[in-house]
Amino acid sequence: MSAYEPRRPDFEQAVRTSFGKQGMMRHIRASVAKVEPGFCEIHLPYSDDVSQQHGFFHGGVVGTIADNAGGYAAFSLMADGDGILSVEYKLNITAPADGELLIARGRVVRPGRTLSVTTAEVTVVKDGKESVCAIMQQTLMRIIGNPNVVG
Amino acid sequence: MSAYEPRRPDFEQAVRTSFGKQGMMRHIRASVAKVEPGFCEIHLPYSDDVSQQHGFFHGGVVGTIADNAGGYAAFSLMADGDGILSVEYKLNITAPADGELLIARGRVVRPGRTLSVTTAEVTVVKDGKESVCAIMQQTLMRIIGNPNVVG
Amino acid sequence: MSAYEPRRPDFEQAVRTSFGKQGMMRHIRASVAKVEPGFCEIHLPYSDDVSQQHGFFHGGVVGTIADNAGGYAAFSLMADGDGILSVEYKLNITAPADGELLIARGRVVRPGRTLSVTTAEVTVVKDGKESVCAIMQQTLMRIIGNPNVVG
Amino acid sequence: MSAYEPRRPDFEQAVRTSFGKQGMMRHIRASVAKVEPGFCEIHLPYSDDVSQQHGFFHGGVVGTIADNAGGYAAFSLMADGDGILSVEYKLNITAPADGELLIARGRVVRPGRTLSVTTAEVTVVKDGKESVCAIMQQTLMRIIGNPNVVG
Secondary structure: OOOOOOOOOOHHHHHHHHHHOOHHHHHHOOEEEEEEOOEEEEEEEOOHHHEOOOOOEOHHHHHHHHHHHHHHHHHOOOOOOOEEEEEEEEEEEOOOOOOOEEEEEEEEEEOOOOEEEEEEEEEEEEOOEEEEEEEEEEEEEEEOOOOOOOO | OOOOOOOOOOHHHHHHHHHHOOHHHHHHOOEEEEEEOOEEEEEEEOOHHHEOOOOOEOHHHHHHHHHHHHHHHHHOOOOOOOEEEEEEEEEEEOOOOOOOEEEEEEEEEEOOOOEEEEEEEEEEEEOOEEEEEEEEEEEEEEEOOOOOOOO | OOOOOOOOOOHHHHHHHHHHOOHHHHHHOOEEEEEEOOEEEEEEEOOHHHEOOOOOEOHHHHHHHHHHHHHHHHHOOOOOOOEEEEEEEEEEEOOOOOOOEEEEEEEEEEOOOOEEEEEEEEEEEEOOEEEEEEEEEEEEEEEOOOOOOOO | OOOOOOOOOOHHHHHHHHHHOOHHHHHHOOEEEEEEOOEEEEEEEOOHHHEOOOOOEOHHHHHHHHHHHHHHHHHOOOOOOOEEEEEEEEEEEOOOOOOOEEEEEEEEEEOOOOEEEEEEEEEEEEOOEEEEEEEEEEEEEEEOOOOOOOO
16 A cells, blocks of 8 residues: 555554644644555544635645645654654645535655655545545655654 | 735725635634735734644644735735635745744735735744744735635 | 547647747757647756756756646647646755656646646656656646747 | 855855856856855846747746755855755746846745755846846755755
C-alpha cells in the first residue's frame, strides 16, 4: 500500500496522539480517518464554524486540513522523538468546497532527513458524491527531539 | 495612503458586511481592524479554538486570515455587485505564531478586471511586541454579479 | 490514456507548432516528446547553456520546462484560436537535477473555461536511471482568440 | 541601506564569482547589477534566446532570474564556505514581460541558520519605462561548507 518504511512501529498512534492535541482540529471536529507510512487522511464535517458567507467550507479551512494532512503524512515517517513543522504550503482551489464532508489526503513525495515534500488532494462530498476541490504542495522541516511540533 | 481608487463609496462597509457573514471568522473571533482601497487588516486573538498542540496559533489559521486579508483587500476594489474568489494562495511560515494576537495585512499588488494578485504579511504580537511570522502570495478571481462570494 | 476530450482534432500539431515558435526552447534544445489531451512531455538534454555552477541543470530551467509542460498540457485542451497564459506556478525542487536528460510531464488537473490548473513532475535521467527532481503546481488563463499566447 | 550584517567582508565578490560560474546566466547574458547584504539585483537584456512565441520574455526566464535574485540575496548573508540551494519558489506573473530589459530584485525576508525566505519583484523596461511583471516568494536552504551550490 505504501512505499515507505516507518521508523517507529506505533507511527499511527503517534499521529493520532499529536492530532488530538490540536485545539483547532478538535474544535472544528476534524478527525484522522486513515494513517499509513507517508499517508494521512483527514475528514471534516460541514458546520457553521467552518463556513464562509456563501455556505461553503471556508477556503482557509480547506488549506488548514490540507496542511495538516500533508504534515501528518510526513510525521508518520519520523522517528520517535521527532516533530515536524510546516515551512510553506501552496493551495490551488479548483472548485467551491460545497458539500457535507471535506476530505484531505496527504502523501509524502520526498521524505527527507531535514526537509520533506508532500502533496495533498482535498475532495468534498455532496449528496454522497465525492469530487476534488483543491490540491496542495508543501514543504516541512523535521524538528529533532520535539514530538510536539506539528503544523 | 492608498494608490487605488475604489469603485464604490461604501467599499469599507461592503467588506465588513461580507466578513460578518463568514461563520468561521465570527467563530474564531477574527475582526476587520482596517480597510483602505486595496488594503485590509484582520486581527485574531489567541484562543484554544485556533491552537495547535504546541500552544501556538495553528498554521492553518495563519493561512486562513492571510487568505482573508488578501481577499478583502481585493474585494475593496470591486464594483457593487461583484464578488471575489481565492484561486490559489501560497504561505511561507517564517516563525512560530507564538503570541496573544495574530494580525494579517493584505495588499493588492495587481488589481485586475478578471484576476487580482495580492500579498499579505502576518505578524504575531507577544507581550506587546509585534514580529512577522508569515508571508503570503495570492491570486483571486472576480465574480461578476455575485457579491456573496469571497474567499 | 487520457480522461479529456480535445476540442480540436489537430491538438498535437497545435502544441508542436506553438512550441516551435519559442526562441528559448529552440535555443536550449528542448523538445516535445509526447502530447495527449491534457498531457505534455518535454525533454531537455544537458548542456552548458542550461547549467548552474555545480554542473547540474539550473533550477530556473527546471521551472521553465515544468511551466511549459503544464502550459502545453492545458493548451492541448483549448479550442482552435485560443491561447493560454501562465498566471502563476510553484516549484518544489526535491533533488539536484544532476544528469544527462531532464524530463517534464505536465497534466491538467482542472480544465477550465477561464482558468486551468495543472501539475508537472520533473525527472532527471542519469546513466539511464530516471528519478524525480521537482514537482510543480500551476494556474493558467485561457486567452480567447489568441493562439500565440502560451507561457 | 540594508538591515542585515554580512558574515563576510567580500560578500559582493562572492556573489559575483558564483554567478559568473552559471553557464545559463552567462549564456542568456544576465548580469548582477547590484549586491547589498540581503539584496541582489539581476538584469537581463531581451534576445531571441529568452523569448516565447509572442516576442515577450519567456515566463520561465522570468522565474529563472527571480529565483536567482532571491538566491543570491540569501547567499550574500552566508558565511565564507557556505552555499545555498533553492528549496522551492512561487511566481505570480502580473503582466506580460514585454520590453527590452528584465530586472529582478531579490530581498531576504527571513535569514535563517538552515532556511532563508526571500521575495523578488521582477520588472520589465519598455521604451525606458519600468513596470512590474512578476513577484516571487522563495525558500532556500543553507549548505554548510559548499560555496559552489547556488540556485
